Amino acid sequence: xxKIYTRTKTIQEDKVSGFCPGCMHSTxxxxxxxxxxxxxxxxxxxxxxxxxxxxxxxxxxxxDNTTAPHGRxxxxxxxMKRANPNTLVYTYQGDGDLASIGLAExxxxxxxxxxxxxxxxxxxxxxxxxxxxxxxxxxxxxxSTAPKGRIAEEHGYPMHMxxxxxxxxxxxxxxxxxxxxxxxxxxxxxxxxxxxxxxxDGKGFSMVEIVTGCPTxxxxxxxxxxDYIEEKMLPEFPLGVIRDR
Amino acid sequence: MARVFMKGTExxxxxxxRAGCRFFAGYPIxxxxxxxxxxxxxMPEVDGVFVxxxxxxxxxxxxxxxxxMGVRSMTSSSSPGISxxxxxxxxxxxxxxxxxxxxxxxxxxxxxxxxxxxxxxxxATKASGNGGFQMMVFAPSTVQEAVDMTYRAFDYAxxxxxxxxxxxxxxxxxMMEPVELPEMKSDxxxxxxxxxxxxxxxxxHELDYAHxxxxxxxxxxxxxxxxxxxEADALYRSxxxxxxxxxxMVGDAEVIIASxxxxxxxxxxxxxxxxxxxxxxxxxxxxTVNPFPYKAFDRINYDKCKAILDVEMSIPAQFVEDVKVxxxxxxxxxxxxxxxxxxMSREAVLAAVKKIMEG
Ligand SMILES: Cc1ncc(C[n+]2csc(CCOP(=O)(O)OP(=O)(O)O)c2C)c(N)n1
Ligand code: SF4
Ligand SMILES: [Mg+2]
Numbered sequence: 001x002x003k004i005y006t007r008t009k010t011i012q013e014d015k016v017s018g019f020c021p022g023c024m025h026s027t028x029x030x031x032x033x034x035x036x037x038x039x040x041x042x043x044x045x046x047x048x049x050x051x052x053x054x055x056x057x058x059x060x061x062x063x064d065n066t067t068a069p070h071g072r073x074x075x076x077x078x079x080m081k082r083a084n085p086n087t088l089v090y091t092y093q094g095d096g097d098l099a100s101i102g103l104a105e106x107x108x109x110x111x112x113x114x115x116x117x118x119x120x121x122x123x124x125x126x127x128x129x130x131x132x133x134x135x136x137x138x139x140x141x142x143x144s145t146a147p148k149g150r151i152a153e154e155h156g157y158p159m160h161m162x163x164x165x166x167x168x169x170x171x172x173x174x175x176x177x178x179x180x181x182x183x184x185x186x187x188x189x190x191x192x193x194x195x196x197x198x199x200x201d202g203k204g205f206s207m208v209e210i211v212t213g214c215p216t217x218x219x220x221x222x223x224x225x226x227d228y229i230e231e232k233m234l235p236e237f238p239l240g241v242i243r244d245r
Numbered sequence: 246m247a248r249v250f251m252k253g254t255e256x257x258x259x260x261x262x263r264a265g266c267r268f269f270a271g272y273p274i275x276x277x278x279x280x281x282x283x284x285x286x287x288m289p290e291v292d293g294v295f296v297x298x299x300x301x302x303x304x305x306x307x308x309x310x311x312x313x314m315g316v317r318s319m320t321s322s323s324s325p326g327i328s329x330x331x332x333x334x335x336x337x338x339x340x341x342x343x344x345x346x347x348x349x350x351x352x353x354x355x356x357x358x359x360x361x362x363x364x365x366x367x368x369a370t371k372a373s374g375n376g377g378f379q380m381m382v383f384a385p386s387t388v389q390e391a392v393d394m395t396y397r398a399f400d401y402a403x404x405x406x407x408x409x410x411x412x413x414x415x416x417x418x419x420m421m422e423p424v425e426l427p428e429m430k431s432d433x434x435x436x437x438x439x440x441x442x443x444x445x446x447x448x449x450h451e452l453d454y455a456h457x458x459x460x461x462x463x464x465x466x467x468x469x470x471x472x473x474x475x476e477a478d479a480l481y482r483s484x485x486x487x488x489x490x491x492x493x494m495v496g497d498a499e500v501i502i503a504s505x506x507x508x509x510x511x512x513x514x515x516x517x518x519x520x521x522x523x524x525x526x527x528x529x530x531x532x533t534v535n536p537f538p539y540k541a542f543d544r545i546n547y548d549k550c551k552a553i554l555d556v557e558m559s560i561p562a563q564f565v566e567d568v569k570v571x572x573x574x575x576x577x578x579x580x581x582x583x584x585x586x587x588x589m590s591r592e593a594v595l596a597a598v599k600k601i602m603e604g
Contacts, residue, residue, distance in 0.1 A: 012454045044449040046458070048310070059465060064447045066313055066340070066460035069332050072306040075298065079310025080447065082294045083268050083318070087448050105306070108299035 008033035010042060015060030019053065022222025024179045024212035025121060029057050031189045032090070032119065035196060036063070041088050048077045050093035050102070053127040053214075071102025074109035077116045088199060090117040096126045099135040099159050106161070113170030113204035117195040120161060120207055123214040124233060131217030135159040138236055142219075162209050162242040172198050173206035174243040180213075180229040184239070203245070211237050248425050253388045253417045254279040254321075256424050257347055258287065260395040261319050265430040265438055266345070267293035268311035268318035270304040272326060275359040276415040277349040280321045301326040305333030305346070312337065312344040313460050315439040315446035317399050321347040323415070324365050325356060327373075334408055335374030336462040338477075343402035345395065347411040349418035352586035360586025361415030363506060366563035369412045370535040377474075379481045382410045382535040386510040388422035390532075396427045401487075403438065405480055412534060414558070416507040416588060490538035491530040494520060498527030499549055500598050503542075503568045503578075504556040505531040508589045512556045515594035525549075526598055534567070542571030552601045553578045556594055560584035 007013075010033030019026045036045050045063055049055045051070035058065055064087075068076040073091035081089040091098075098106050098120050109116065125143060126132040133143035133150060136158050140149040150158075162174040173195055177188040188210055195206035211233050213225035220228065251259070258280050261269070269288060271281040281297060288295040294311070298304030304320050312318040322330060327348045337344055350365045352358035369382050381401050385391035391413055398409040430438075439446075447458040464470040491509075494516060495501055502512045509530035519526040529541045542553075553572055555565040560582045572578060581597035583589055 009452055042449075042452045046447045046449055058459070062452055062454045062457060064449050064458040066310075066447050066458075067462055068309075069306060069336050069462075072302065072333070075303040075306035076310035076313075078296065078303075079268065079270065079307035079312075079318070080314050081310075082296065082307075083311035083316040084314040084446075084448050087314070104299050105303050108303065 008037055010036055010062050012060040012062045018056035018059070020216045022213065022215040022225060023053070024210070025053055025056065027179045027185060028119065028121060028188065028210055028212070029061070031185070031192055032092070033061070035189060035193045039193070039196060041196070044086065045088040045090070046080060048073045048080065048089065048091040050091065050097035052094035052097050054092045054094050054097070054121060071097050071100070072105050073097065073102065074105040074114070074116070074118065078109055078112070078114050081114060081116050085115070088196060090119055090196065092119045093121065094127065095120070095122045095124065095134045095136040099161050107165070107168070110165045110171045110205045110207070111168045113172070115199055115202055115204050117199050118205070118207040119192065119195070120209045121212055122209055122237065123212045125214050125217045127214045127217055138232055158236055160237065162207065165207060166242050171205040171207065171243055172203040172245050175241045176209040176211065176237060176239050178211040178229060178234065178239055180226050211239070248423050250421055250423050251388065252279060252421045253391055253413065253419065254349065255283045256388050256392045257321070257395045257411065257413070258283040259426060260392040261345065261399070262287055262291055262293070263427050263429045264317065264396045264399040265435040266317045266319045266399060267291065267435065268308065268316050269293070269320065270296040270298045270307035271320050271322065272298050272301045272304050274323045274326045276351060276361070276418050277321055277323050277347070280347070301329035302333065305330035308344050308346070309333050309337050309342060312342045313447045315442035315448065317435070317438065319345045319347070321349065323349045323351045324353050327365065327368070331374035335376050335378060337408045338374070338378035338380065339376065339462040340460045341406040342460070343406050343408070345398045345402055345409050345411065347395070347413060350412065350414045352584070358586035359415070361507065361558065361588055362584060362586055363414055363508060363558040363564070364584060365412070366534070366557070366559060369410055370537070370567070373410065378477060379535060380408045380410050381405070381484060381487065381533065382412050384412045384506040384531060384534045385417055386506050386530065388417060388420060389424045391417050392424050392426065407480065412506065414507050484536040487533060488536040488538040488540065489532035490541035491528070491532055492541055492544065493528040493530070495527040495529060495545060497525055497546070497549060499525040499551050500554055500601050501527045501529060501545060501550055502554045502556050502594065502598070503529050503564070505534055505564060508556045508558055511589045511591055512594050515591045515598065518591070518595060519598055524598065524602060537567045537571070539571040542568070545575070547575045550576050552576055554597055554601060555580045556589060558583050558587070558589050
């Protein structure tokens, strides 16, 4: 029988995933690996991992990577790309990382039109540290630091990073996808490919915001988290291309 | 080599360019605004990169990224800005990323004052960020020395794969002096320096798990983290050989001034005045403040020396704590201090020495 599907070589064989069951971080890093392989870029790629569950795969990614201080991935990637423009440099960041502590670095890199690709995992929560409120936490959604749920009057509203960056002139590509259905997984893969291709074409800043789940800190099983994404997350974070230049 | 008249900040920047620095990111803060301004003009001439970061935090992280690609990289700031860089500096030290940064220190704490000070001594030499890492720290007392130290700092950084700090102050930064600039590294030399870092630089490698570049500012395994710290400790201890001091008229001295940086330069002129008056004064100037030249204090003739006078622009005194370790209670230590942006005066040093001689 012909083998038509194999695991991407960018993930080391003998390592065990550090992600919780049902976590979409693993889906996304698989997609990134596949795209890099299909583009023939494995030996020319460097990942800048944020701090959060996004760093859980550093031990088993088989290509070059570094870890940025919490929130600073876009600044680290700026330095890397400017110092060595031939390398495909992408950041991989969570919502706490990119939209809270790292907001200035994200906005400024986007505003400069840095020629980097940003993969942004919006799971509406601080996963790694145990479920604290994120800038993307939904109104009413419980978090360990918002035990009664997010209250607009006290905490403000969820931040829409694609729309916020869309106020800037420089960014080339801003898109929001999800991984809650096979069709959306495929769309996410194509968005990642486009963000990387934009960089190779010198188009400047691209960001793929991926709406995902965190079953562990949402306090639900993997299947229920898919429903939650569909019913609660996507109405707040509508999917689609926000900017494509 | 041409002798030119240059401001300290610009001379440091030019020395870095000549050492092969091809990436600079920084954020404006007095008294070192001319550093980013100089790089902004100069980098395009040498195919280098200048970025005005959105903050000191962003700037140090851009340097962390650029240096991770094997490019000689630098940032600079002044005291409050250096505090903001500390997490990034700690990451560079943890991941063993060579880079150079300069602190043109000003009065503190807090926003302090924009005038020169030496109040960042502990921060520079003991704890420049979390985790107990160390760096080589050079303390220039002239613009020429700032130039030479900056030029060599990149070699030390590459040798050790570790950050190196130029601990200057607002006087060194804003003063103009004649300097001899070092030789410009050629494009070939710069390319070779970058290539030498190819095995670990994060530029992309053949798909090979074992030999990928993995820049690690931390470790999953605590056993490995301890090993990494032990390796770093061995490096730090190897610096004993690199400790440098200037010993001036120490042999027969009855009072020995211990100082560094701009204070030491002022103290040296006080020693000359005192000697002309027949007072047997001497000076030990720490050229490196980490590693600290403790051994210089073993060469003192304690039968002759009545006291050590610690001269520094910091209240409370900080440098004196290292002097104490060097002196090992072999003679009393007095202090002559100023702070908050006030520059050490020669008169104050002369008076302090005379008080010791009379007492
Ligand atoms: C300077 C700093 N502050 C705080 C932390 C602790 N911390 C680690 S991960 C994290 C939140 C990560 O959340 P997010 O970016 O949403 O990623 P996720 O785990 O949800 O994928 C925090 C606050 C840190 N490592 N460094
Ligand atoms: S805590 Fe959440 S984000 Fe982190 S691995 Fe588990 S499910 Fe994924
Ligand atoms: Mg998150």
